[in-house]
Amino acid sequence: MYSSMLRVPSEVLAQFDGLQRQVEQLLGLRGATSIRGSRNGFPAINMGSTPDAIEVYAFVPGVDATSLEVTVDKGLLSIAGERASVVPAEGTTNVYARERYAGKFKRVIALPEDADPAQVQAQYRDGVLRITVNKRESSKPRRIDVQ
Known part of the structure; x- marks a missing residue:
């Protein structure tokens, strides 16, 4: 019963990863030019x-x-x-x-x-x-x- 509650769909993790990359890029943490x-x-x-x-x-x-x-x-x-x-x-x-x-x-x-x-x-x-x-x-x- 509890194991099904702990599973997270892979697309949710991919969305979080994409959001993290966007925030890092906006803050200048990724793809630095200096x-x-x-x-x-x-x-x-x-x-x-x-x-x-x-x-x-x-x-x-x-x-x-x-x-x-x-x-x-x-x-x-x-x-x-x-x-x-x-x-x-x-x-x-x-x-x-x-x-x-x-x-x-x-x-x-x-x-x-x-x-x-x-x-x-x-x-x-x-x-x-x-x-x-x-x-x-x-x-x-x-x-x-x-x-």
Whole structure:
């Protein structure tokens, strides 16, 4: 008796999905046309840890290294910059799709507590920004001699 009350027709779920897509599009959450509005954030990052450091790889193809700004403040790592548009001027080409975003961007990443903000290095090569944040010496495991 109760199982029949819990069944929802599939067309109702499809209508809810369509309504959700429409609301997201109206609010600018879907099909964003700028880097700031992208769902997953730009730049895409890989982040990992070694015994000595935290390593962040930010994938920023087409960005000039001089436009990149990396800062660390209060445990937050910020990556900011600007990627120029490669789309030709209006009127010369009909653009049907624009999936590569252009414009200013900023990505903020929370660092672990053992990160040392005084020891940060950043290197840019072939569209990949590698940021190494050394760990504090006090957070590293150390051997204690028993007497």
